[in-house]
Amino acid sequence: MKSLRTIALKEAQNRVSPEVTAPSTKISDFFGSNVFDKKKMKDFLTKEVYEKLISTIGQGELLNQEDANQIASAMKTWAMAKGVTHYTHWFQPLTGSTAEKHDSFFEPSSEGAIEKFAGSALVQQEPDASSFPNGGIRNTFEARGYTAWDPSSPAFIMESKAGKTLCIPTVFVSYTGEALDFKAPLLKAVAALDKAAVDVCQYFDKGITKVNASLGIEQEYFLVDLSLFNARPDLALTGRTLFGHMSAKGQQLEDHYFGSIPERVFAYMVDFENEALKLGIPLKTRHNEVAPSQFECAPIYEEINLAIDHNQLLMDVMEKVARRHNFKVLLHEKPYAGVNGSGKHNNWSLITDTGKNLLAPGKTPKNNLMFLTFFVNTIKAVCEHADLLRASITSVSNDHRLGANEAPPAIISIFLGQQLDEILDEIEHSRISKKTKEENGLWLGIPKVPQILLDNTDRNRTSPFAFTGNKFELRAVGSSANSSAPMTVLNAIVADQLVKFKVDVDKLIKKGDKKDVALLTVIKKYIKESKNIRFEGNGYSQEWADEAAKRGLSNIKTTPKALDALVSEKTTELFTKTNIFSQRELHARHEILLENFYKKLQIEARVMGEVTHSQILPAAIAYQNTLIENAKGLKELGLSKEAIATPLAIINQLSKHIGEIKTNIDAMLAQRKVINNIEDTRDKAIGYDEKVKVYFDTIRYHTDKLEQIVDDSLWPLPKFRELLFLK
Numbered sequence: 001m002k003s004l005r006t007i008a009l010k011e012a013q014n015r016v017s018p019e020v021t022a023p024s025t026k027i028s029d030f031f032g033s034n035v036f037d038k039k040k041m042k043d044f045l046t047k048e049v050y051e052k053l054i055s056t057i058g059q060g061e062l063l064n065q066e067d068a069n070q071i072a073s074a075m076k077t078w079a080m081a082k083g084v085t086h087y088t089h090w091f092q093p094l095t096g097s098t099a100e101k102h103d104s105f106f107e108p109s110s111e112g113a114i115e116k117f118a119g120s121a122l123v124q125q126e127p128d129a130s131s132f133p134n135g136g137i138r139n140t141f142e143a144r145g146y147t148a149w150d151p152s153s154p155a156f157i158m159e160s161k162a163g164k165t166l167c168i169p170t171v172f173v174s175y176t177g178e179a180l181d182f183k184a185p186l187l188k189a190v191a192a193l194d195k196a197a198v199d200v201c202q203y204f205d206k207g208i209t210k211v212n213a214s215l216g217i218e219q220e221y222f223l224v225d226l227s228l229f230n231a232r233p234d235l236a237l238t239g240r241t242l243f244g245h246m247s248a249k250g251q252q253l254e255d256h257y258f259g260s261i262p263e264r265v266f267a268y269m270v271d272f273e274n275e276a277l278k279l280g281i282p283l284k285t286r287h288n289e290v291a292p293s294q295f296e297c298a299p300i301y302e303e304i305n306l307a308i309d310h311n312q313l314l315m316d317v318m319e320k321v322a323r324r325h326n327f328k329v330l331l332h333e334k335p336y337a338g339v340n341g342s343g344k345h346n347n348w349s350l351i352t353d354t355g356k357n358l359l360a361p362g363k364t365p366k367n368n369l370m371f372l373t374f375f376v377n378t379i380k381a382v383c384e385h386a387d388l389l390r391a392s393i394t395s396v397s398n399d400h401r402l403g404a405n406e407a408p409p410a411i412i413s414i415f416l417g418q419q420l421d422e423i424l425d426e427i428e429h430s431r432i433s434k435k436t437k438e439e440n441g442l443w444l445g446i447p448k449v450p451q452i453l454l455d456n457t458d459r460n461r462t463s464p465f466a467f468t469g470n471k472f473e474l475r476a477v478g479s480s481a482n483s484s485a486p487m488t489v490l491n492a493i494v495a496d497q498l499v500k501f502k503v504d505v506d507k508l509i510k511k512g513d514k515k516d517v518a519l520l521t522v523i524k525k526y527i528k529e530s531k532n533i534r535f536e537g538n539g540y541s542q543e544w545a546d547e548a549a550k551r552g553l554s555n556i557k558t559t560p561k562a563l564d565a566l567v568s569e570k571t572t573e574l575f576t577k578t579n580i581f582s583q584r585e586l587h588a589r590h591e592i593l594l595e596n597f598y599k600k601l602q603i604e605a606r607v608m609g610e611v612t613h614s615q616i617l618p619a620a621i622a623y624q625n626t627l628i629e630n631a632k633g634l635k636e637l638g639l640s641k642e643a644i645a646t647p648l649a650i651i652n653q654l655s656k657h658i659g660e661i662k663t664n665i666d667a668m669l670a671q672r673k674v675i676n677n678i679e680d681t682r683d684k685a686i687g688y689d690e691k692v693k694v695y696f697d698t699i700r701y702h703t704d705k706l707e708q709i710v711d712d713s714l715w716p717l718p719k720f721r722e723l724l725f726l727k
């Protein structure tokens, strides 16, 4: 019988890409064609309702029942004309993926069947959601949660061969009002930041009435042939390879990054981009990444809530389209040991309704002061809440990046680039002149901030949080994560910081300082206080780990401990004060994340046991039997001891590794049994991390040794060289 690996290899070699045709050669012709966007709203709604909806989107005002009915009816008309039969509330539960529950427009009635979509169905739905993670917030007897429309993210149509569905982006909350998803807290944090930033903007420009956080999410991913993927139970069940010896050629030649994109991959990229563009996702960039078979795409930045919805939707589209191309897209942070992992860089800035980017250095001294205000407050916020930011990006899969010497380290620091670093130093050590002097570009002694920063600030890839000219880039987010978690934190801590800033500045103004003097005095104070978090050097180096320890910065490498910051006193105060999370919600989230952590390790441990026992050991033993036959044969022929020595040596080697694997798998199983009995979730998670996961490397070491010795034709799992180099 042919092995699955052999069949898969054959299939992978003979792939033909499906025909990919764009709806038009001009992207602008079909961009957003599946979105009920502002233009369509205008076409399908009365002027009055349209304007109300726009102000709802802008100001978060409530819609009345009648208007909701009209909007629902308009959406239905538009959607049905495009062949839609069903609608769903589309939400982001804490599982990490998106969720849908489809209902048909169709309804039987006394006058015959009709298609209906009432305003109430648009605004609210009650999915039976008892099996979504809720961290103890809902007992099953009060299992119902409800989803509520988020009008700031437009409805869209999901197409599939079998039919089309109208998707309505919603928040997901419990009956008692607690958030059960990623979106509800994000919207609250975004609103808090808007208010705090607008208040601070008043020092500079009274015309500013709204500040939006903007976000551009770069998405890294791996592609693997679907048949090869299916022949790897570890990949299929855990998203990463638990075994596999590194291929002789990996990324050492550095020949993949920005190299030419393989034809088959290119077809896939164009195909999913077309789908994404129809959904209004403004994809702009595509390229190879550092590791073989690793790629990246990036959209043009958008308002933060929309950007995150779009990223969630994009991951979904990428997975669906991959199937058409017989690919599997791997969004796991570390699918292959020994090659780079994947992240999701979050590029973040603040943009006013007057069109000003608050994190872009300005031309005039006044603009400089405004830039410095938001720039320094962001640094101060991250400095104050570094542990919380660390907690917001932690997960079992991201531990492979953050804990190891790869990607950004687990120490949160901020990279500014030499020029800005020097400017902050200069302000810190300057004396603030209380007289206004505009000549020589100097004003109150503020150094001039160049508009275009000379050094390529983007090149320090070892920093988890880097300033890149007109935005900050949080690079520590994992490729599979929902960006809402870190972005809720970032917006909340900056909002809180800006509120404190205003209090501090107003105090000085009250004491008689001129406004600009007061602003600069507080900025100077914050620069001093947040100095520790700034680091310009190599974030991967041991020197930095030592230096960071001296500075008192945390370096928490694993999730169960990193998550402590989510329920600390400081965090609870921050979130309850800003009304983003109640204490109960925080504890629920903490519990869910810990559970998620140990359950994933539990699955990995099980898969490891099963694959070694049922696939790897049998292959090794089969090969060993062949060698035994061989040794016996040689002996029968009367050959010398030396001649038999080679098969015997290999037989011995095999025995050693087989024995080690068996011993370690058994020991791991025994540990699991002990740890499964631990009640406390945090202790259980730490138990899995410290007492179970530790066996993984040893078991892998021995299976990878076997992979190198055992007859290739007997080896059951596709090897790294086969998985990583797409034909």
Ligand code: ADP
Binding pocket: 214, 215, 216, 217, 218, 285, 298, 299, 300, 301, 345, 347, 348, 349, 350, 357, 458, 470, 471
């Ligand atoms: P790199 O790979 O050099 O980091 P990319 O061009 O791949 O850069 O991605 C940069 C991302 O940052 C894009 O999504 C881009 O739209 C986004 N971006 C640019 N300016 C801003 C901004 N002001 N606010 C938020 N995101 C931004």
Ligand code: MG
Binding pocket: 218, 345, 473
């Ligand atoms: Mg980047």
